[in-house]
Amino acid sequence: MARKQALKVYRTPIGFHDAYVAAPSQKAALEAWGSTANLFARGIAEQVDDPGLIEEPMAQPGVVIRRSRGTTAEQIAALPPDPPKTKVPKAAAPKVSPRPSAPPRPKPSRACLEAAEQALTDAESQKRDALEEITRCESDLARDRARVEREAQRERDRLQTHIDAERESYEAALREWRG
Template identity: 50%
Template sequence: MPRKLKVFRTAAGFYDAYVAAPSRKAALAAWGAERDLFARGAAEEVTDPALMEEPLAQPGTVIKRSRGSAAEQFAALPADRPKPKRVAKARTAKVEPAPPPEPAPKPSRDALDAAQDAIDVAERDWRKEQRELAARQAALDRERRDATERHEQALADLDRARRRAQEDYDAGLAA
């Protein structure tokens, strides 16, 4: 047994769109609505038998009826706002365009150059100090070598003296 049909109406521009459907959901689908027009108050169920006759004869089909005559629709439009008056241009007086603004001056490189110069001086001083330290290190290395050679020579001389003394002692014991 088919469900009982109801007639629903929504506004569609200058027309009212009627549809006979078993439910609100089916009416929304027939209208192609993405949102619930009933919850917004933009759609309603129709109970007037004169308005229900044509949609019930064609269930599921959207029937459009004009909301009134063209004169009534034009009368419902808001009144036109007065257009602003145009100011007449004086043809004799030419207005010269304002001169373009002067470009901003280029930024100064002085601070950047001073910073780079300070870095260069610091690098040069560091390299000089490294050379001086390397020279001092070389001098210390020479001193160390010379001291080591003197020490080894002194030990060799002392060792020879000790061996001679040992030989003299051994010869004295043997005699």
């Protein structure tokens, strides 16, 4: 039986968020993040031990949990200032020769998409019709069952009355025979 590895929680920054994942190894964490580069070797990813940060990832192993790194205002304040705009003198601007324009491409046809959507609509309609027919059949069967049970009960009552009468007649004949 294979030994199950203990889970560890790893973190890497993704944009304005940190991505956390509970995985048995750094390689498994990289796979969960979809990374082909070793973020751990580059110092971008790390193992996390803080109980407040590992609780949610440990509850969902292998699932990437995203958490914002601060408020929107804090993130905007951390952005570098805009670089100064430099004017390029018109004489120094490279001249770009216009490309010959290609003829406009035709708009793609929606015919295949519409046919697929119609096929789905038709299939759902057929399913709905089949279920309605089944419901009707179930209703008919329930009525038939109730009718058969009523008729069987009436026949049972009739036969029980006949048995009771025959038993009474037999017992009377038996009493008379014994004297």
